[in-house]
Amino acid sequence: MQIDQSDIWTGSFNHTDKIDVSIREQFLREGYSIIRNAYDTQFIQDLFTSYRNEHTEKLNPNPTEKTNLVGHNRRAFSLNVRASFNDTKIYANQNVYPLIEDMLGEHLIIGSYGSVVSMPKSNNQHVHYDHPRLFLDADLESLGGNLPPYAIHLFIPLVEVNENNGRTRIWPGSHHLPSSKKDLLIREGESVESNLNVGDCLILDYRTLHAGIGNNSSQIRPLIYVIYQRAWFRDQVNYTHHESLLITEEELLKVPSQYQHLFSWKLDKYWGAIEKR
Numbered sequence: 001m002q003i004d005q006s007d008i009w010t011g012s013f014n015h016t017d018k019i020d021v022s023i024r025e026q027f028l029r030e031g032y033s034i035i036r037n038a039y040d041t042q043f044i045q046d047l048f049t050s051y052r053n054e055h056t057e058k059l060n061p062n063p064t065e066k067t068n069l070v071g072h073n074r075r076a077f078s079l080n081v082r083a084s085f086n087d088t089k090i091y092a093n094q095n096v097y098p099l100i101e102d103m104l105g106e107h108l109i110i111g112s113y114g115s116v117v118s119m120p121k122s123n124n125q126h127v128h129y130d131h132p133r134l135f136l137d138a139d140l141e142s143l144g145g146n147l148p149p150y151a152i153h154l155f156i157p158l159v160e161v162n163e164n165n166g167r168t169r170i171w172p173g174s175h176h177l178p179s180s181k182k183d184l185l186i187r188e189g190e191s192v193e194s195n196l197n198v199g200d201c202l203i204l205d206y207r208t209l210h211a212g213i214g215n216n217s218s219q220i221r222p223l224i225y226v227i228y229q230r231a232w233f234r235d236q237v238n239y240t241h242h243e244s245l246l247i248t249e250e251e252l253l254k255v256p257s258q259y260q261h262l263f264s265w266k267l268d269k270y271w272g273a274i275e276k277r
């Protein structure tokens, strides 16, 4: 289901004054939501320019360095939290962050910050969950499957995403199903895909089945990702080849104090501070 701008602010609001309960309910039910016009388009266009300037080698069609692949011609790399990328307009956007904070709790952290870029002529990505299930299928079934999210993947496209350059295919509701149903779901389950305009974003439960579709265009199709998670969760599978989060003490001090906890877990100096808060 897509949420249009007209729908965003018209539902019943909760205490933060920032959250449309209908988006929250749809996310919890379907395992994803699209938030239209969440970002200023000029801001995203400028960010794309900085991104290209900073990552020429990673975006090089014939890179001299080894790239980290998450599918055929689909590269993933971390973004340093610095300069244009150390900006609350990205990681604490007021059209997105209050909703995520509401679903993960105030002690949430940013586990990973980076980009996935689908290069021209990439193939369809393998269908995947972002992380193996935390609980065995039997446990999940006895709990009725309805556990709340522990991590939420925010994708911010730096260009328009469409059928030609490859949308993200999503299996709604798959976040609540045991992994033994995965093959059946891929074969027979309903999947959805949506175009995204510059300024829109996609939020995805870490448990929802999805896959990036191949890029048939001649241009790169970059997404920025921010992974918000409960403070106790550590991703065990995705960061064996690249850093999950790159931030220095100096950059942390540039983050407004109310958001520093999102990043400080990564710096040894602050280790354990979460428990003391």
Ligand SMILES: O=C(O)CCC(=O)C(=O)O
Residues within 6 Å of the ligand: 070, 074, 076, 116, 118, 125, 167, 168, 169, 210, 211, 212, 213, 223
């Ligand atoms: O490229 C996409 O649309 C999705 C990428 C993705 O799901 C991933 O790398 O985990």
